Amino acid sequence: KSFVEVPPESHFPLENLPYGVFRLQSGSEARPAVAIGDHVLDLSIIASAGLFHGPILENSDCFNQPNLNKFLELGRPAWKEARATLQKLLSATEQTLRDNATLREKALVPMDKVQMLLPVSVGDYTDFFSSMHHAKNCGTIFRGPETAINPNWYHLPIAYHGRASSIVISGTNIIRPRGQGHPTGNSPPYFGPSRKLDFELEMAAVVGPGNELGKPVDVNEAADHIFGLVLMNDWSARDIQAWEYLPLGPFLGKNFGTTISPWIVTLDALEPFSCDAPKQNPPPLPYLAEKISKNYDICLEVLIKPAGQEDSHVVTRSNFNHLYWTINQQLAHHTINGCNLRPGDLFGTGTISGPEPESFGCLLELSWNGQKSLPLGGTTRKFLEDGDEVTFTGVCKGNGYNVGFGTCTGKILPSLS
Amino acid sequence: KSFVEVPPESHFPLENLPYGVFRLQSGSEARPAVAIGDHVLDLSIIASAGLFHGPILENSDCFNQPNLNKFLELGRPAWKEARATLQKLLSATEQTLRDNATLREKALVPMDKVQMLLPVSVGDYTDFFSSMHHAKNCGTIFRGPETAINPNWYHLPIAYHGRASSIVISGTNIIRPRGQGHPTGNSPPYFGPSRKLDFELEMAAVVGPGNELGKPVDVNEAADHIFGLVLMNDWSARDIQAWEYLPLGPFLGKNFGTTISPWIVTLDALEPFSCDAPKQNPPPLPYLAEKISKNYDICLEVLIKPAGQEDSHVVTRSNFNHLYWTINQQLAHHTINGCNLRPGDLFGTGTISGPEPESFGCLLELSWNGQKSLPLGGTTRKFLEDGDEVTFTGVCKGNGYNVGFGTCTGKILPSLS
Ligand SMILES: [Ca+2]
Ligand SMILES: [Ca+2]
Ligand SMILES: [Mg+2]
Ligand SMILES: [Mg+2]
Ligand code: NI
Numbered sequence: 001k002s003f004v005e006v007p008p009e010s011h012f013p014l015e016n017l018p019y020g021v022f023r024l025q026s027g028s029e030a031r032p033a034v035a036i037g038d039h040v041l042d043l044s045i046i047a048s049a050g051l052f053h054g055p056i057l058e059n060s061d062c063f064n065q066p067n068l069n070k071f072l073e074l075g076r077p078a079w080k081e082a083r084a085t086l087q088k089l090l091s092a093t094e095q096t097l098r099d100n101a102t103l104r105e106k107a108l109v110p111m112d113k114v115q116m117l118l119p120v121s122v123g124d125y126t127d128f129f130s131s132m133h134h135a136k137n138c139g140t141i142f143r144g145p146e147t148a149i150n151p152n153w154y155h156l157p158i159a160y161h162g163r164a165s166s167i168v169i170s171g172t173n174i175i176r177p178r179g180q181g182h183p184t185g186n187s188p189p190y191f192g193p194s195r196k197l198d199f200e201l202e203m204a205a206v207v208g209p210g211n212e213l214g215k216p217v218d219v220n221e222a223a224d225h226i227f228g229l230v231l232m233n234d235w236s237a238r239d240i241q242a243w244e245y246l247p248l249g250p251f252l253g254k255n256f257g258t259t260i261s262p263w264i265v266t267l268d269a270l271e272p273f274s275c276d277a278p279k280q281n282p283p284p285l286p287y288l289a290e291k292i293s294k295n296y297d298i299c300l301e302v303l304i305k306p307a308g309q310e311d312s313h314v315v316t317r318s319n320f321n322h323l324y325w326t327i328n329q330q331l332a333h334h335t336i337n338g339c340n341l342r343p344g345d346l347f348g349t350g351t352i353s354g355p356e357p358e359s360f361g362c363l364l365e366l367s368w369n370g371q372k373s374l375p376l377g378g379t380t381r382k383f384l385e386d387g388d389e390v391t392f393t394g395v396c397k398g399n400g401y402n403v404g405f406g407t408c409t410g411k412i413l414p415s416l417s
Numbered sequence: 418k419s420f421v422e423v424p425p426e427s428h429f430p431l432e433n434l435p436y437g438v439f440r441l442q443s444g445s446e447a448r449p450a451v452a453i454g455d456h457v458l459d460l461s462i463i464a465s466a467g468l469f470h471g472p473i474l475e476n477s478d479c480f481n482q483p484n485l486n487k488f489l490e491l492g493r494p495a496w497k498e499a500r501a502t503l504q505k506l507l508s509a510t511e512q513t514l515r516d517n518a519t520l521r522e523k524a525l526v527p528m529d530k531v532q533m534l535l536p537v538s539v540g541d542y543t544d545f546f547s548s549m550h551h552a553k554n555c556g557t558i559f560r561g562p563e564t565a566i567n568p569n570w571y572h573l574p575i576a577y578h579g580r581a582s583s584i585v586i587s588g589t590n591i592i593r594p595r596g597q598g599h600p601t602g603n604s605p606p607y608f609g610p611s612r613k614l615d616f617e618l619e620m621a622a623v624v625g626p627g628n629e630l631g632k633p634v635d636v637n638e639a640a641d642h643i644f645g646l647v648l649m650n651d652w653s654a655r656d657i658q659a660w661e662y663l664p665l666g667p668f669l670g671k672n673f674g675t676t677i678s679p680w681i682v683t684l685d686a687l688e689p690f691s692c693d694a695p696k697q698n699p700p701p702l703p704y705l706a707e708k709i710s711k712n713y714d715i716c717l718e719v720l721i722k723p724a725g726q727e728d729s730h731v732v733t734r735s736n737f738n739h740l741y742w743t744i745n746q747q748l749a750h751h752t753i754n755g756c757n758l759r760p761g762d763l764f765g766t767g768t769i770s771g772p773e774p775e776s777f778g779c780l781l782e783l784s785w786n787g788q789k790s791l792p793l794g795g796t797t798r799k800f801l802e803d804g805d806e807v808t809f810t811g812v813c814k815g816n817g818y819n820v821g822f823g824t825c826t827g828k829i830l831p832s833l834s
Contacts (some may be wrong), residue, residue: 042714073659076803129665139664152665155606156597159580160665161672165541165757166630175631177754180573180702191702213583213674234786242753246567248546248577249666255578255631256754285597285608297825335659337594337669338833340582416631417757 002090003098004108006037011263011395011404013037017086018067018228018263018405022114029065030117035263036090038111043049045107051089051096056216067121068264072208072227074342079208083268086119089153092414116262116308117169120206120344123162123237125258127202127234127336127348129158130325134353135164137365142242154282159331162234162348163255170261170408174235176386176415177256181239189243193415196238196370197384201302201349201361201392204266205327206233207345211335219290219332223267225341226327229296229320231392231408232260232348238364238383259409260346261392269403273297273396290327294319298405300352300394302361305378307387313377316366318352318359320394325369386414419507420515420524423454428680428812428821429453432689435645435822436485436679442557447483449536451681452823453507455528462524468506468513477660484538484591487691489625489644490760496644500685519671531587533679536621536647537761539581542675543751544619544651544765546575547742551770553783559659571699572751573741579651579765580672586722587678587825591652593803593832596674598656606660610832613655613787614801615766618719618778618809620737621649621686622683622744624762628752630632636707636749638808640684642758643744646713646737648678648809649765655781657799677763678809678825685819690714694743704753705746717811719778723796729752730794733783735769735776737811747799803831 001016012035022040025031025194032038042061052058056078061069073076097104110157129135134151135158139148141243152158168174175208176197180189206229211217217225234254241253277293298320303312328349351361358404360366364373373380389411395404419431439457440447450457457647459734460480469475473495479488488495506514509672514521546552549566552575554564569575585591593614597606623831625644628634634642649673658670694710715737720729729793742750747764768778777783780800801807812821 091535150814152599152606152660152663156661158661158665161580161668164581165627165759165762168630175755178633179754180569182569189569189700189702191704196683210582212584216595216833233480237754243569244575245664245666246569246833247662248575248667249662250663251576251578252750252754255756276607282605285606287608299447303494325702337596337654337673338592339669339672342582346584348638416633 001037002265003091003092004036004039004090008400009403010037010319013297013401014087014090015398015401016085016265016269016403018052018265018269019069019119020262021117021119022265023052023117024109025113027116029407032065032068032071034086039108040114042107044107048091049103052085054085056081059161066355068119068247068346069121072120072206075209076224079266079268081390083266088243092267098139103155111342114162115168115360118167118169119262122167122344122346123166123342125162125164125346126159127350128325128330129164130323130330130381131350131353131361132324133322133355134351134365137353138358141364141369157330159334160249162258163167166255167258167260169345172259172410173413174257174410175413177237177240177252178415179237179240179252179392180243182243183391185244194237194239197412198235198236198238198363199302199384199390200236202232202234202348202351203229203316203394204349205229205347207341207347208343212341214338215336216335217332219288219328222328222331224303225331226267228264228266230264231394233392233410234348235259235261236362259408259410261405263406265403265405270296270396272398273403275321278324284329288332290326291327295326297321298394298396301394303391304381305389306376306385309377312391314377315359318354318361320352320356323349384412386412388412418509419453420509421453421456421507423736427454428819428823430818431504431507432815433682433686433820434500434820435686436536437679437681438484438536440524440534441533442530449482449485449488451503456525457528457531458507459524459526466520469502473498475478480654485536485762486538489537489623492626493641496683497533500683514531533586535584536679536681539584539763540759542579542581542584542763543576543748544579544767545742546767547740547780548767548770549741550739550780551768551778552773552779554770558695558781558786563582572620574747576751577666583650583672584677584763587676589676589827590830591674593653594657594669594829595832596654596657596669596795597666599660599765611621611654611656613656614829615653615655615780616719616801616807617651618717618733618735619765619768620646620811621651621677621766622646622764624758624764625760627760629757630757631755633752633755634749636705636745639745639748642748643681643684645796646683646687646714647681648811648822650674650676650807650809650827651765651824653779662712676825678822680823682820682822687713687813690820691736693743697741702745705749707743707745710743712740712743712774714738715811715813717809720808721793722806723793723802726794728794729782729808732791732793733775733777735771735778737769739771740766801829803829805829
């Protein structure tokens with residue numbers, strides 16, 4: 001389908017074309033790209049060559065930028081135009097790029113020659129809490145089964161503001177945070193490296209055009225404000241979080257690092273994998289009621305590679321479609337009070353847990369707060385240990401092809417002494 | 418002391434020289450300034466005229482910027498250099514600017530000819546909860562006197578992440594937010610304009626040089642990372658907040674708008690007004706223990722002007738020195754887990770309530786959650802009404818002069834229908 005070779009298991013066929021920002025390992029400026037097979041296509045080169053002919057992109061400098069924010073701000077018409085141009089340009093039957101060796105050499109760079117960077121400058125990062133299974137498990141662990149899920153959870157997509165400065169790109173090491181943790185009983189808090197370091201399997205929506213302060217976005221127009229999705233690991237220190245979170249929510253238990261995958265898969269590429277969102281009961285208030293409410297069928301996996309081992313081991317398998325609140329509902333809720341969004345803002349879904357124990361999205365749930373050990377390739381885990389490398393993958397299985405997210409990975413380094 | 422006239426009650430004598438960003442009302446680019454009396458001194462003009470002679474600022478373009486972030490990043494040595502240069506330049510005995518009519522006309526602009534803008538681009542905004550009186554009052558209102566203050570409060574400066582995008586400059590109107598509120602009892606949530614709109618009397622510290630992800634800042638070096646303070650109104654919708662905040666903290670009840678005052682008063686200007694911070698019991702953990710722990714004696718006032726009235730009425734008087742946790746402790750705590758700060762980040766202190774009912778910092782406390790009415794110039798208030806204009810002032814009283822913050826103001830507009 002493309003003249004660029006795409007291995008059969010690749011996450012990045014012509015049907016995907018996810019957006020990222022890269023730099024040559026030999027050193028160069030950051031610039032936007034799409035992934036195709038094992039290559040990145042440098043969009044600044046394509047733009048400079050005058051190959052974006054559409055009315056919106058022809059004279060835009062949105063691809064001569066160190067991040068995708070300007071392209072995202074242009075909105076869905078620009079995204080559609082770019083996708084059409086790039087799918088044509090990369091197709092096996094189109095000569096422009098295929099038969100121009102000089103241009104091809106400049107524009108198509110092997111992935112092993114590039115370093116991926118944060119694709120967007122994130123103004124604000126919000127983390128939701130939209131998997132019912134996760135909410136129920138956490139509530140059961142901390143408050144018992146009777147009051148596991150707070151009554152508000154069924155009426156609105158609960159969320160809190162996270163830290164934008166500590167969002168890092170896949171591959172960045174994570175230093176085990178230090179902080180105050182509360183031992184059981186009435187003893188004073190201890191201080192030291194977190195003893196309950198965890199991952200959270202999430203995805204994040206990347207905001208496109210924003211809205212003006214004071215002007216809510218209608219839930220049925222919310223999708224026009226969402227560019228695409230990435231994988232996200234919301235690293236969490238459960239002992240720090242448990243001690244600090246009353247009454248204002250998570251803070252240092254979360255803000256030491258949040259890892260995202262480098263490639264933003266667009267909603268257009270995900271469309272063939274859309275599916276019905278779960279039926280909501282009680283029915284949502286009118287401002288949250290969508291005419292068409294959909295999720296996406298995205299298979300998610302978490303693997304851990306302990307220090308010194310060769311192999312990674314799967315610790316959980318989940319799916320984006322386990323989310324109760326949709327990303328459109330999240331966006332409509334976020335703006336209903338007039339809060340303004342900006343291009344590049346990030347919405348974490350919250351930990352995506354499924355109903356079965358094998359599909360829980362974090363170690364807090366998988367080990368039931370350390371009450372049981374997880375087998376892990378000859379060893380075991382309750383929480384993360386120094387040297388553990390955690391990798392998320394996400395993929396939509398098409399008929400003979402994948403639309404995938406690549407990986408989101410990070411290794412735990414020991415605390416500073 | 419200065420050749421520029423400074424009225425006796427002015428907040429902006431030569432001893433202050435707070436930093437802000439302005440634009441001419443006739444239209445011009447945003448640029449940094451200091452306030453002196455009823456004028457702003459355009460620092461881009463001073464820099465272009467080659468009047469910053471010190472080693473750090475002589476060749477810097479930090480004042481040819483639309484915000485102060487670049488100047489803030491340079492750190493305390495640059496701030497000291499700028500202050501020395503500007504105090505000399507503006508003094509009554511210095512001819513350079515005083516006797517150069519052309520330069521003076523360009524550089525000194527009357528305040529009524531300028532529009533003040535946000536002084537910094539805020540990467541992340543954190544709101545603390547550091548007044549014990551406020552914590553106790555809120556806890557008593559929502560949970561009763563027995564468990565008013567959570568045990569963690571005495572061990573760490575509790576905080577949560579706020580919204581950076583909706584931080585606005587003094588004078589910006591605030592549209593009453595809509596959202597879900599929970600009526601008493603078991604009825605479903607209502608939806609509509611907030612019925613419990615409130616102000617929160619806060620100040621905010623503006624971060625200078627940041628720190629690298631993973632590298633905490635020592636509490637005894639924290640002051641070098643703080644440029645100065647502004648007044649801050651953390652507008653709050655109490656009914657929205659009460660319904661949404663479990664278990665992840667405030668979100669839409671807060672993020673519809675946060676107003677700051679335009680002039681950042683530097684810690685150098687505040688130094689003569691420093692005073693001992695309250696003794697902390699239990700003693701803080703070593704990472705929070707300062708060699709010298711200080712607060713500042715800043716008198717704070719909140720006034721409300723109801724729609725159609727001529728006059729504003731004082732509703733509370735408080736003082737920055739009521740804070741239990743110092744801004745240095747806040748900063749050390751914020752980074753102890755490795756969280757990275759960036760120049761321009763904002764730390765709200767939390768509502769600054771004093772011990773007496775006349776010094777409570779928000780209507781939630783002043784009206785005891787709507788249980789009593791506040792007299793207000795012939796009318797009364799439990800929460801804010803449409804058309805109310807809320808003004809904060811803050812001032813340090815020196816011997817024959819003030820070091821002040823000017824005002825932080827905002828008017829409530831009705832909800833969109
Ligand atoms: Ca999370
Ligand atoms: Ca507050
Ligand atoms: Mg995180
Ligand atoms: Mg606010
Ligand atoms: Ni004048």
